[in-house]
Amino acid sequence: MNPYNKDSLPHAVFAQRPRSIKETGLSAEFIGDLVIKHLHVNGIADLHQLSENIALSGNILETVLTELRKQNQVEMLSASHNSRGERYALTDKGVAQALVALNKSGYTGPAPVTLEQYRTVVQAQSVQNSKVTRPDVQKAFEDTIIDPHLLDQLGPALHSGRAIMIYGLAGTGKTFICKKLTRLLGESILIPYAIAVGESVVQVYDPSLHHEVKANENPASIHLHQGSDPRFIKCERPVAVSGGELTLDMLEIDHDKNTRLSQAPLQLKANNGMYIIDDLGRQRVSPIDLFNRWIVPLEEKHDYLSLDTGKRVQTPFDVILIFSANINPVDLADEAFLRRLGYKIKFAPVSQAQYINIWQLYAKELQLNCPANLLDEIIDRYKKENRPFLPCHPRDLLGLVRDQCEYQGDDRIATTERLRLAWDTYFIDIKNARID
Secondary structure, X not given: OOOOOOOOOOHHHHOEOXXXXXXXXXXXXXXXXXXXXXXXXXXXXXXXXXXXXXXXXXXXXXHHHHHHHHOOOEEEXXXXXXXXXXXXXXXXXXXXXHHHHHHHOOOOOOOOEEHXXXXXXXXXXXXXXXXXXXXXXXXXXXOOOOOHHHHHHHHHHHHHOOOEEEEEOOOOOHHHHHHHHHHXXXXXXXEEOEEEEOOEEEEOOOOOOOOEOOOOOOHHHHHOOOOXXXXXXXXXXXXXXXXXXXXXXXXXXXXXXXXXXXXXXXXXXXXXXXXXXXXXOOOOOOHHHHHHHHHHHHHHOEEEEEOOOOOEEXXXXXXXXXXXXXXXXXXXXXXXXXXXXXXXXXXXXXXXXXXXXXXXXXXXXXXXXXXXXXXXXXXXXXXXXXXXXXXXXXXXXXXXXXXXHHHHOOOOEOOHHHHHHHHHHHOOOHHHOOOO
16 A cells, blocks of 8 residues: 555445446447457366456446347357366357457457546546655655755646756666655555447557556455456556657557557556656657647647547546756746746755765665775775766665675675776766777
């Protein structure tokens, strides 16, 4: 349980388990096509297996299977030694219909939810509902070395729910700190496996982005009318990150013509969470075009996306959008857009004292013995070369020292020689960097 959220509603309140075909929001024909696609892809299955795979209760599937049997698309087989009752298999007619259904949509996952149902759940879990206070922020970052003034800027920005621009030198901890801010957005949320709009299905759940929270429920409850809708999966609030690879096309639904599958764009997958656009200004699209893409979602709290049919649909946009740049914001956007953002927060190098604390923290984490005189030598070198104290440096430099220890087969001791080699390996001497 997230200790910072105080006002969570039980998921079953706004995502009730459907008890009938009507309550799924899907047509019997749609569910029937999904059933025969599952049987075609996965083979013979009993009712329990189908119920788990399609995430609909047994009584709903029994109604659909009865109709499929009447249409001679499915036949019933006797129970086997490892099945939980009678099994279902496709007839020749069912195989033909499954191929037709797969040609329309290659989706064979759990049953999708409707767009209207998805809107309801997103609204109930909205980041706008998060009430962030100063004690909450301090508690969330009590294990992090960070300037208190910076926290007093980030806290109100997160509380507002508005888009944020953060900027500063690379290595000042922008992405690291922002990812930790999701601790303050509340408890786990429900993410749908997929969304259905008519016959179109858009996959939303992405295991590389959505981290499942294991529920303490009886697995057999799949047949009961209790708990939340199993077409949603309980996850931590997502944090999506895009870097220099981001293009405008990546902010649209991805339709694969070969597999007949449609994948949601990152901003849709990040709903009820955070989306960090990193390395702003280094994308292959101009910053102005990228900013213009966000004007409607930021102001209207919804987005417009195109389905595989070409139809444009309105989707919810409930994301803390963070623009992160190593470039001065005034060189990226005009005053009008920067005013829309509301919060522009600069990340600066840390103080010498903070740097030392970070160094000692990472030395302990890496189990490196680092004598105090060696740290003094490093500090002197920073001052001699006029380098800023960046919070990423201790982790990187000590990581290089650890690599040397492991390579040489010695105890993990930071020596002058190893630290100097790490420094010369990590930093580039601009005066001597030319290759002639």
